Amino acid sequence: MVKEKKVDQRTRLSKMLIRQAFLELLKTKPIRKISVREICENAEINRGTFYVYYSDVYDLLNKIEEEMITSFETALQTLLENETVSIKDICFRMFEVVKENADLCSTVFGGCGDRNFAKKLVDIGRIKYLKKYAKQFPNATRKKLDAYYTFVSMGCVGLIEEWFNNEMSEPISSISESAEQIMMYGAVYLMN
Numbered sequence: 001m002v003k004e005k006k007v008d009q010r011t012r013l014s015k016m017l018i019r020q021a022f023l024e025l026l027k028t029k030p031i032r033k034i035s036v037r038e039i040c041e042n043a044e045i046n047r048g049t050f051y052v053y054y055s056d057v058y059d060l061l062n063k064i065e066e067e068m069i070t071s072f073e074t075a076l077q078t079l080l081e082n083e084t085v086s087i088k089d090i091c092f093r094m095f096e097v098v099k100e101n102a103d104l105c106s107t108v109f110g111g112c113g114d115r116n117f118a119k120k121l122v123d124i125g126r127i128k129y130l131k132k133y134a135k136q137f138p139n140a141t142r143k144k145l146d147a148y149y150t151f152v153s154m155g156c157v158g159l160i161e162e163w164f165n166n167e168m169s170e171p172i173s174s175i176s177e178s179a180e181q182i183m184m185y186g187a188v189y190l191m192n
Contacts, residue, residue: 011053014045014049014052014053015053017043017044017045017046018039018040018043018049018050018053018054018060019064019103020043020059020103021039021040021042021043022034022039022043022057022061022064022118023064023103023104023106024042024105025039025042026061026107027106027107031058031061034057035057036056036057038053039057039060039142048141049189051114064101065104065117066118066182067101068097068101068104068105068106068121069120069121069124071097071100071101072094072097072121072124072125073124075093075094075096075097076090076093076124076125076128078096078133079093080092080128080129080131086180086185087179087180087183088176088177088179088180091156091175091176091179091180092172092173092176094125094156094176095160095163095172095175095176095179096172098143098160098169099172102164102168105160105164106164118157122151122154122157123154125149125153126149126153129149130142130145130146130149132143133148133149152182152183153181154181155182155183159175159178163175190191
């Protein structure tokens, strides 16, 4: 049992070092220019350790993204199962997931980031939200629901980018309240 805990700790530590080194490199250069050797040097591990967990740099990125997608889906599912959850509550939890994965998100929303990943997150939410919006607004057409979701989700991506540019200094409660107010009241938000 003790030996198993040590192995688990070493595995977590190795993966964490690899992730940190990789995401630091990804802030300054595109993935196609990052080598396994470079990641290993920065993580201060040997290449064999890297290959125990990942087949290449792209596999590493995919696994990191999959972890965040799972967190995102879990958070959404729990919230959307609750019929009385507010938009602010949903926004709050989404911003929390972003903050919990700040190392990945700062690279995604940075200059060398993978813009397709942000689109994946938006698309995951689309399916789940459209069901909820269809119940709340039974007279809205699918086209209107799609347009609304696209508009507000891309607006939230913009808020996240701005939040990262300001080093996430604004509290999650404040930014999620702003997101809710903008979604619900549009330009009226500016008049308050």
